[in-house]
Amino acid sequence: MDLLEFRKITQQIRVNIIEMVAAAGTGHPGGSLSIVDILTVLYFDKMRLRVEEPKWEERDRFILSKGHAAPGLYAVLAERGFFPKKTLMTLRKFNSILQGHPDMKNTPGVDMSSGSLGQGLSVANGMALSGKLDAKDYRVYVMVGDGEIQEGQIWEAIMTAAHYKLDNVTMFVDHNGLQINGPNDRVMGIKPIKEKLLAFGWYVMEIDGHTMQEISEAIDKAKMLKGKPTAIIAKTVKGKGVSFMENQVDWHGVAPNQEQKHQAIAELEGTL
Amino acid sequence: MxxxxxxxxxxxxxxxxxxxxxxxxxxxxxxxxxxxxxxxxxxxxxxxxxxxxxxxxxxxxxxxxxxxxxxxxxxxxxxxxxxxxxxxxxxxxxxxxxxxxxxxxxxxxxxxxxxxxxxxxxxxxxxxxxxxxxxxxxxxxxxxxxxxxxxxxxxxxxxxxxxxxxVIHDPNYKFKIGKAEVLRKGKDVAIIATGIMVSKALEAADKLQAEGIKATVVNVPTIKPLDREVIIKVAQETGKVVTAEEHSVIGGLGSAVCEVLAEEMPTKTKMLGIQDRFGCSGSPDELLKHFKLTVEDIVNAAKY
The missing domain is CATH 3.40.50.970 (Thiamin diphosphate (ThDP)-binding fold, Pyr/PP domains)
Known part of the structure; x- marks a missing residue:
């Protein structure tokens, strides 16, 4: 994937997120837009997968622990070909395969149901332990939000991953700095994230979560690191790509109206 | 044993x-x-x-x-x-x-x-x-x-x-999920029990027998999905049900049995279990007595 291709794909995915959330009239655009670039590098370049065989046993796994960013995941999966793109417009609607939060029983390509925060890393560890027991070389990726690491279970799982030396686990922290009630620092301080993870026995990298090359290199490096799990703290912008959504906490869980939708899409399409 | x-x-x-x-x-x-x-x-x-x-x-x-x-x-x-x-x-x-x-x-x-x-x-x-x-x-x-x-x-x-x-089961016993087990047949009362209360229910049935009361005893090892058929049948045959469990009467076996009977075969039911309280320290026997989960309690309940 070259940079131009990456930009085209991520632009299309962002447009799709805006359109699907607007069509649903409900959903979480802010945190969906912040993870697009990482998910694109994973699903279009780094992850071993078979679109025609979503449950292929040898595949790399991905868990969206911050499940409310489901539109971001769905848009990536559709763009990658796991299901038709027109399905995106059924987001959150009755009988849709695209539930409000990821549902592994309903959506091709979704490896784990999520939505209740704090649970994804434990599940990733279970998948990674199974892989180690079976001497399989698949990798497990998990995306947590920065606000999400306020959940105690995350730190239990951080201990487990280190204890069992799960170097097949890579955890992204989508560090956009905002959660529903405001900046993390004001709601419940989580800093210093890097030092905490280091103290818990992880490899830690800090990257810009919107730069293809940095994301790509971090993933490659994590594959080479042995004996410990790797955390990639990705500095991101909530609402990335849409000027009036960027860094605006109120766009956490609000859908754009028609006018806002058109403005957002015009902006996104103008950036290429 | x-x-x-x-x-x-x-x-x-x-x-x-x-x-x-x-x-x-x-x-x-x-x-x-x-x-x-x-x-x-x-x-x-x-x-x-x-x-x-x-x-x-x-x-x-x-x-x-x-x-x-x-x-x-x-x-x-x-x-x-x-x-x-x-x-x-x-x-x-x-x-x-x-x-x-x-x-x-x-x-x-x-x-x-x-x-x-x-x-x-x-x-x-x-x-x-x-x-x-x-x-x-x-x-x-x-x-x-x-x-x-x-x-x-x-x-x-x-x-x-x-x-x-x-141990109340034969070594060749075969368990099936979703099936209750009628351990004893009687026409006067059905004692529906689970867990440690099953052997007590059998003992209670012996004592009731001595008093001329014939009790059915049902072991319910699958609480969910409940064996509705057996529950309805024994209620129909006896017209009187006692449930016994080492659990709150709210939401446990007794509740599950009553939910089925209320819909299918309304039957007066006495629920033995923890009566919406927390436990406390003591020996198991002391506690079973305190929370009214003894053989005697089942016998008395069967006679209501």
């Missing part, structure tokens, strides 16, 4: 250690739950999770997705209470093949007291869609329940007691 269910549980796991799908997870209570026995024969598939029940359940979910059959083990109060929401969202909602095997259920935990006595775990697990709940009555049924849970694909909660219970 009396054997504890937890010992039978430990034995069953040990016997099954050659099945590479089976993984045992322990939240630092393996010595008490007997899960540690598995570690002795199969250390590579025994996972110490530390004192972290929520993470244990989530890890079990990940293992299950990859084709393993994880047994998450700890005390009933922690398994179902501390990790309830993990069981709900990471196990029951995606219907994953996780077995939650919990020991020290009910008040007969004894001296540890109310903090450790699990009297609402059935209620919690019953409320979850996709959850199967097994509560064996003796050591033989415990082993059978473990085997059956492995044959079945999906979440199963296996509720085991700490104390020794008389």
């Amino acid at each position: 009396s054997i504890t269910m937890r010992d039978a549980f430990g034995q069953a796991l040990t016997e099954l250690h050659n099945d590479p799908r089976i993984i045992v997870l322990d939240a630092d209570l393996g010595k008490a739950t007997r899960a540690i026995n598995f570690k002795k024969v199969c250390p590579e598939r025994f996972l110490d999770m530390g004192i972290a029940e929520q993470d244990m359940i989530g890890t079990a979910a990940g293992l299950a997705i990859c084709g393993k059959i994880p047994f998450a083990t700890t005390f009933a109060v922690f398994a179902t209470g501390r990790a309830f929401e993990q069981i709900r969202n990471s196990v029951a909602y995606p219907k994953l093949n996780v077995k939650i095997a919990a020991t020290h259920a009910g008040i007969t935990v004894g001296y540890d007291g109310g903090s450790h006595q699990s009297v609402v775990d059935i209620a919690l697990m019953r409320s979850l869609p996709n959850m199967v709940i097994l509560q064996p009555a003796d050591a033989i049924e415990t082993k059978q329940a473990i085997y059956a849970s492995i044959e079945y694909y999906g979440p199963v909660y296996i509720r085991l007691s700490r104390i020794a219970t008389p």
Whole structure:
């Protein structure tokens, strides 16, 4: 994937997120837009997968622990070909395969149901332990939000991953700095994230979560690191790509109206 | 002969250690739950999770997705209470093949007291869609329940007691998920019991017989899905039902039986169980007496 291709794909995915959330009239655009670039590098370049065989046993796994960013995941999966793109417009609607939060029983390509925060890393560890027991070389990726690491279970799982030396686990922290009630620092301080993870026995990298090359290199490096799990703290912008959504906490869980939708899409399409 | 269910549980796991799908997870209570026995024969598939029940359940979910059959083990109060929401969202909602095997259920935990006595775990697990709940009555049924849970694909909660219970089943007994077992037939009253209360119900039936009262005794080892057919049938035959369980009367076996009977065969029912209270310290026998879960209490209830 070259940079131009990456930009085209991520632009299309962002447009799709805006359109699907607007069509649903409900959903979480802010945190969906912040993870697009990482998910694109994973699903279009780094992850071993078979679109025609979503449950292929040898595949790399991905868990969206911050499940409310489901539109971001769905848009990536559709763009990658796991299901038709027109399905995106059924987001959150009755009988849709695209539930409000990821549902592994309903959506091709979704490896784990999520939505209740704090649970994804434990599940990733279970998948990674199974892989180690079976001497399989698949990798497990998990995306947590920065606000999400306020959940105690995350730190239990951080201990487990280190204890069992799960170097097949890579955890992204989508560090956009905002959660529903405001900046993390004001709601419940989580800093210093890097030092905490280091103290818990992880490899830690800090990257810009919107730069293809940095994301790509971090993933490659994590594959080479042995004996410990790797955390990639990705500095991101909530609402990335849409000027009036960027860094605006109120766009956490609000859908754009028609006018806002058109403005957002015009902006996104103008950036290429 | 009396054997504890937890010992039978430990034995069953040990016997099954050659099945590479089976993984045992322990939240630092393996010595008490007997899960540690598995570690002795199969250390590579025994996972110490530390004192972290929520993470244990989530890890079990990940293992299950990859084709393993994880047994998450700890005390009933922690398994179902501390990790309830993990069981709900990471196990029951995606219907994953996780077995939650919990020991020290009910008040007969004894001296540890109310903090450790699990009297609402059935209620919690019953409320979850996709959850199967097994509560064996003796050591033989415990082993059978473990085997059956492995044959079945999906979440199963296996509720085991700490104390020794008389063996009431033949070694050739075959357990089937969803089937209740009529242990004795009588026309006057039906005693529907689960877990440690089953052997007490049989004893109570003997005493009632001496007084000329003929009791049906039903063992309900699968609390969910409940064997509605048998419950309706024995209520129809006797017109009088007593339920007995080492659990709150709110949301346990008694509630489940009443839900069926209210819809299908309204029958006056007396529910023996913990009457909306927490437990307390004491010997198992003292506590069973205090909470009115003795053979005498069943006899008296059958005569209402």
